[in-house]
Amino acid sequence: MTGFNLRHFAQHGKKVVAVGRNYRDHCAELNNAVPTTPMLFMKPSSAYLTESSGPILIPRGCTDLHHEVELGVVIASECRDVSVDTAMSHVGGYALALDMTARDFQEKCKSKGQPWEIAKGFDTSLPVSRFITKEELPEPHNVVLWCKVNGEDRQRGNTREMVFNIPTLLSYISGIFTLQPGDLVLTGTPAGVGPVKAGDLISCGIADLLQCQFAVAQR
Numbered sequence: 001m002t003g004f005n006l007r008h009f010a011q012h013g014k015k016v017v018a019v020g021r022n023y024r025d026h027c028a029e030l031n032n033a034v035p036t037t038p039m040l041f042m043k044p045s046s047a048y049l050t051e052s053s054g055p056i057l058i059p060r061g062c063t064d065l066h067h068e069v070e071l072g073v074v075i076a077s078e079c080r081d082v083s084v085d086t087a088m089s090h091v092g093g094y095a096l097a098l099d100m101t102a103r104d105f106q107e108k109c110k111s112k113g114q115p116w117e118i119a120k121g122f123d124t125s126l127p128v129s130r131f132i133t134k135e136e137l138p139e140p141h142n143v144v145l146w147c148k149v150n151g152e153d154r155q156r157g158n159t160r161e162m163v164f165n166i167p168t169l170l171s172y173i174s175g176i177f178t179l180q181p182g183d184l185v186l187t188g189t190p191a192g193v194g195p196v197k198a199g200d201l202i203s204c205g206i207a208d209l210l211q212c213q214f215a216v217a218q219r
């Protein structure tokens with residue numbers, strides 16, 4: 001789609017629908033069952049962080065902030081009740097994203113049966129790369145996502161391992177939430193999630209197509 005770029009998604013007012021537990025090896029590492037329908041949650045648009053806009057900030061009181069590297073799908077045109085067959089025509093491009101997660105907050109929420117937003121939606125919890133065009137990523141279901149902390153390998157997974165692929169996710173999500181141009185869908189993280197602390201440097205990438213770096217600091 002010509003003229004479609006980062007401006008259309010990393011801006012206020014666009015929603016972010018995230019998919020949890022979409023890689024079997026990540027479900028296993030956190031002792032979670034593999035879902036039989038996509039598991040959805042939302043992140044607010046205030047959570048966005050771009051590479052030039054400062055560090056990831058550890059929320060006050062959090063002692064276990066985790067990185068989760070994910071492929072983000074940027075929506076180009078309104079989708080509501082789209083079929084699996086037509087879903088990809090609504091994709092404008094992609095972005096690499098980190099679904100930063102306060103794991104200690106999340107565990108507390110889970111044990112109390114409460115929603116997760118404080119663990120997943122805090123300010124700076126959504127670092128994103130530049131916008132990636134569809135032409136740059138012709139095979140979104142066969143690319144390696146990786147994440148390192150201070151140069152040490154943490155995550156490496158191939159998007160072909162997704163439990164629910166992108167068209168299946170978009171069809172399911174658009175039956176619940178109308179997806180609008182600029183919305184972002186996070187497709188879940190592969191195994192290897194782990195803690196970061198103030199002073200760490202997270203680097204993440206898509207194979208050798210793209211890489212980005214985010215510093216971590218205390219809020």
Ligand SMILES: O=C([O-])CC(=O)C(=O)O
Nearest residue numbers: 019020021022068188189
């Ligand atoms: O917090 C979790 O484990 C769920 C999630 O976001 C993911 O699987 O990407």
Ligand SMILES: [Mg+2]
Nearest residue numbers: 068099188189
């Ligand atoms: Mg995630």
